[in-house]
Amino acid sequence: MLFDIDLNTWPVVRDLYRIERKTVWQHADHHHILVVICAGSCLFTIDNTDYPVSAGDLFLIPQGQHYIRRPLADLPCTFCYIHFTTAGPLVACTLDTARRQLLALKTKAGQERVQDSYQPNSYLSHLYLGNKTSLGELSGQVQALVDKALQEFQKNDLESQLIISLCASHILALASRVTLKSIVADSQAYADDPVPVPLKKALLFIRQNYSRKITLAELSQAANVSRQHLIRLFRGSLQTTPIDYVNRLKIAHAKELMRMTPLSVKEVAYELGFVSPHYFSRLFHKIEGMYPTDYLHRLQQFPTR
Structure with a gap:
């Protein structure tokens, strides 16, 4: 017992x-x-x-x-x-x-x-x-x-x-x-690690470099697997693609920057490696269902949230 x-x-x-x-x-x-x-x-x-x-x-x-x-x-x-x-x-x-x-x-x-x-x-x-x-x-x-x-x-x-x-x-x-x-x-079953080593390597590379543009070629090289195999790993473990994972991580960090810093939308976009603030705005809308300017406005209305 x-x-x-x-x-x-x-x-x-x-x-x-x-x-x-x-x-x-x-x-x-x-x-x-x-x-x-x-x-x-x-x-x-x-x-x-x-x-x-x-x-x-x-x-x-x-x-x-x-x-x-x-x-x-x-x-x-x-x-x-x-x-x-x-x-x-x-x-x-x-x-x-x-x-x-x-x-x-x-x-x-x-x-x-x-x-x-x-x-x-x-x-x-x-x-x-x-x-x-x-x-x-x-x-x-x-x-x-x-x-x-x-x-x-x-x-x-x-x-x-x-x-x-x-x-x-x-x-x-x-x-x-x-x-x-x-x-x-x-x-x-306890000894076996459910996360494949190549996927761990790719995720570590993403977290160390997501503040700039990351390509699929870079990720596959960091994971030491082919692009096709890397995509299969992401789909199998995370039900998403490598690039979509990177984008969602960027947007999550963008929301944190807008909550915690006085940076403007354009400055946040550049901080996360986006060349075009317009593309950042469209991607933010695609993932969050609102534009970053609307998100900032909501934060200003409800600063304690």
């Missing part, structure tokens, strides 16, 4: 401390708890399931979950306890559910990247952790983040809470990375 964690808003760290213990302890806390094992080893028990942990492991205890912590071989264990809250609950889910959600997110992210509409924040709502995570090579990074959070916790100023929340978010993200690798290791 895994827990789906929503990080669209920063977690709030309510308490933070490092302790060494070799005694039995049981509790059910009203906050979520993230336990980073710093040295030694011990045993956590949740719902009659034992989880032996040692240095380099991380243990997650959801809010309200009763747990027991026991020493192993009567030896001490050093750990950092991070008590935190999130905007939403930790949602339990199965491995299959997490795998399906990840595949859907990967496909959606790939489509948004090629369509220039990628919104990273929409993917922060799905970090996955089990109760126990073995950090492996990421253990050093997590320990450094724990040390940084503990230092800031002592300062107790306005900036400290933000830095501590960032450290906690970073730890959760690193632990989720470990979890995701194990979830998708046997999923070829």
Whole structure:
């Protein structure tokens, strides 16, 4: 079982401390708890399931979950306890559910990247952790983040809470990375990139050069494919042609320039590599259904929009 964690808003760290213990302890806390094992080893028990942990492991205890912590071989264990809250609950889910959600997110992210509409924040709502995570090579990074959070916790100023929340978010993200690798290791569908490499090269070239005139010959050369193959790639992935994609990107940026700068229509046209402001005006009308002068007039009427 895994827990789906929503990080669209920063977690709030309510308490933070490092302790060494070799005694039995049981509790059910009203906050979520993230336990980073710093040295030694011990045993956590949740719902009659034992989880032996040692240095380099991380243990997650959801809010309200009763747990027991026991020493192993009567030896001490050093750990950092991070008590935190999130905007939403930790949602339990199965491995299959997490795998399906990840595949859907990967496909959606790939489509948004090629369509220039990628919104990273929409993917922060799905970090996955089990109760126990073995950090492996990421253990050093997590320990450094724990040390940084503990230092800031002592300062107790306005900036400290933000830095501590960032450290906690970073730890959760690193632990989720470990979890995701194990979830998708046997999923070829996740490993396969839905965006062909030549198309990525063409899109990168467009974004780096759309402020000037771009020809199909330049694009095919940048993508290292023929013009015909490039057109097929654009039609297959974006349902449009390369030149239409370039034009729509130019017009989208033109609207941004008119919203954010005092440039005139003619100046915007020249800024985006149009030789003829008249052609720019006709293209703007074709894509937006209005002329750029009308768009500017509307912005002046409703400046807060």
